[in-house]
Amino acid sequence: MTPSESAPDRSATPAFAHRLRVRWAEVDLQQVVFFGNYAEYCDIAFTEFIRALGLPDPIAQQRAGRELFVRKMQVEYHASARFDDWLDISVRCERIGRSSMTIRFGIDRAGERLADAEFVYVYAEPATGRSVDIPADWRHRLLGASEPTQPGGTGP
Amino acid sequence: MTPSESAPDRSATPAFAHRLRVRWAEVDLQQVVFFGNYAEYCDIAFTEFIRALGLPDPIAQQRAGRELFVRKMQVEYHASARFDDWLDISVRCERIGRSSMTIRFGIDRAGERLADAEFVYVYAEPATGRSVDIPADWRHRLLGASEPTQPGGTGP
């Protein structure tokens, strides 16, 4: 299933949102944000999402020897972001399995949906290369985050 | 269907391949290429692919008022690329519709598949925002490119 097929996400109040502004160097010769940069936008919003939930950040994960890695990403583009646009990136946990989880992102500009994305993260032990169980308290917080909260972020 | 499910791609001789080397700044704190950079890797290989086919490059497309835009991207990660790795990025046209096409990418290191990707491009007129027909001669060349050729690229 592609991200755009999941209509509910668009109407619901996002569980979490991070605001950022498009930088000059992120825009390409087509006058729009280089499509690859949406991956980083989602990554930034995910960092803020786990911070808001009180989960360990990537540095703390490294120290613990267990880290989240992106196993799959999908981005669907509906309209283009441009230089100086303020973007609201909503994040919510769609599904948690034993060692992986699916995170949904929506990239909006002034209420218009520009892109939908879906990332699958796997929690793994780099030393052994094996996936490991997502801790129970993470699970609780990630699923609890689906309740509407005030948007966070860095914008006006 | 996810990219990794399409087994034929892995065994067939790629129609086109571009080689590049992982740069220092492309690797993140997890010691591996930042996942978002695979989008740019595929973009680079696609540029070389259309060059090899004799299709107009993005600058020429702009002058003509009709350009290819990425409508959707999917990347599936199997193993991690690291600093200094030589990557072979294979490109082939999977499908061409009236105004869009699906391109498949495989990112390999020394014959090991690290990632699969699939991009949907749409050919559109930025001035009107409408999709337009992919020219017949593009279609011919894009489909012809599925025959095995010598890999191109920039490496040893």
Place this chain on the structure above:
Amino acid sequence: MTPSESAPDRSATPAFAHRLRVRWAEVDLQQVVFFGNYAEYCDIAFTEFIRALGLPDPIAQQRAGRELFVRKMQVEYHASARFDDWLDISVRCERIGRSSMTIRFGIDRAGERLADAEFVYVYAEPATGRSVDIPADWRHRLLGASEPTQPGGTGP
């Protein structure tokens, strides 16, 4: 003269400051922000600086056929920024000539100076490749900006 030799800049209240947070993908394998990314940090702060002054942004400059280009950049690194650090980037106009100007940047973390930078911009007409006079009202605003103001930015 190197940026670090100009001690006055460090003690004075900055004329303008923009705050941003270090992103994951900006940090390299040395665990610190890749040195090249400071160029973009300064560029982002410069964009906010000219916005705050009411000068035309780069898009408006393009439409007018006259744009600012970086002619020279110098960055001196004193200490390293790390993932998640909040950085305050101060900007002030050091000198304006007929068609060029020198902008000084200071990158601070919690009051500690991490880097100093100095960029020379030239105002030019891309169509002819010639430098052109910086408008009188720009000059007035740029020099007026040396008076202390409240920091702008995107932070907490």
Place this chain on the structure above:
Amino acid sequence: MTPSESAPDRSATPAFAHRLRVRWAEVDLQQVVFFGNYAEYCDIAFTEFIRALGLPDPIAQQRAGRELFVRKMQVEYHASARFDDWLDISVRCERIGRSSMTIRFGIDRAGERLADAEFVYVYAEPATGRSVDIPADWRHRLLGASEPTQPGGTGP
């Protein structure tokens, strides 16, 4: 002294050169390579330079607990690189002190000098934050590299 004042560099055969091609995402709305990307171009060429000399790469340096860090960079821009341009980046060691060295870069397109750069690297121990002596054999190799050799690189 600014890089552009050192005329000898332009006429002499470069000691080492690395070739790369401008990528789409590296070009900004001014139709030219974003000025900040020249820092990465020089970094890439420096990596190839130390590889050609047989010096330990950054990963090996990390394992040894002693690494090169950029302490200062200067870039002077003479003309603009554009999408698809092949760039030749020459590298030579200008000076070696006890724990630091100055590296000069020239960025050329088809024999035209587009930019000059000068980086000061310091060799330091991250654990203690102190600079350490550059090994004698590095010194020998770095200075020996000023003799003309065949250009390396990734291009045609």
